[in-house]
Amino acid sequence: MNLKHSYALIAPFYDAFLTATTHAVRGRSLAALSGQPPGDVLIAGIGTGLDIPHLPPQHRYVGIDLTRAMLAKARRRAIGLPVRLVQGDVHRLPFAGERFDAVVLHLILAVVPDPKACLAEAARVLRPGGCIFVFDKFLKPGERALWKRALNPLTRRFATRLDVVFEEVLAATPDLTRHHDEPAMADGWFRLIQLGKRA
Ligand SMILES: C[S@@+](CC[C@H](N)C(=O)[O-])C[C@H]1O[C@@H](n2cnc3c(N)ncnc32)[C@H](O)[C@@H]1O
Structure with a gap:
């Protein structure tokens, strides 16, 4: 099974597990968009659109996701907001x-098979001086995390990777600098990170 198939099966249940647990963190991550002048914002791996209630109205949004069933839910949530939804792969952004x-890279960087390619693509489509908002679960450099690494061969096939070290991913995209990094949930396993692209 690949991620496209598994997320088609997960789609009907996704919101029941993720809405309440992530609502406040999403709000914190996306608060900075409110103070920005009107612009174009990409939501990569938009899923069922749980970020949509936190999007301020002045921007134009594009949401991309691999899975049609997740996009169908996002479409219902996006009514009234300028969000264009596209089916596609974050490893090769169209x-x-x-x-x-x-x-916005919420719960996608540590999901996809190649997080370095995903971040490099995000950096490519971002204008110099622009900002990337990351919310995801990462191992710290050198962390052993035996049970996460043991489960990873299974979980990476149908839901998410558990072995991604953010610092290794970031090092592969030298255009980006880290402006902010804070623990978000689960004793700092989940982090909120803001990156900027050098002007
Ligand atoms: C854990 S969900 C996160 C959804 C949303 N960003 C959120 O914060 O709730 C991961 C999403 O990534 C999508 N996905 C997985 N691989 C992808 C890829 N290569 N390109 C685009 N989307 C992908 C899945 O379909 C799913 O909707």
């Missing part, structure tokens, strides 16, 4: 370089 003022 957008021109420097097209967006901000990119």
Whole structure:
């Protein structure tokens, strides 16, 4: 089974598990968008659209996801907000370089098979001076995390990776600098990170 198939099966249940647990953290992550002038924002791996209630109205949004069933739920949530939804792969974004003022990477960087390619693509489509908002679960450099690494071969096939070290992913994209990094949930396993692209 690949992620596209498994997320099609997960779609009907996703919100029941993730809405309440992540609502406040999403609000914290996306608060910075409110103070920005109107721009173009990409939500990569938008899923069922749990970020949508936190999106301020002045921007234009594009949401991309691999899974049609997740996008169908996002579409219902997006009514009334300028959100264009596209089916596609975050490893190969179908957008021109420097097209967006901000990119949201919530629960996608540690999900996809190749997080370095995902972050490099986010950086490519981001304009210089733009911002990337990350919310995800990461191992710390050198962390042994035996049970997470043991489960990873199974979980990475149908839901998420458990072995991604953010610092290793970031090091592969030298255009980006880390502006902010704070623990978000589960004793700091989940983190809120803001990255900027050098102007
Ligand atoms: C854990 S969910 C996160 C959804 C949403 N970002 C959130 O915060 O709730 C992961 C999402 O990534 C999507 N996905 C997985 N691999 C992808 C890929 N290569 N390109 C685009 N989306 C992908 C899945 O379909 C799923 O909707």
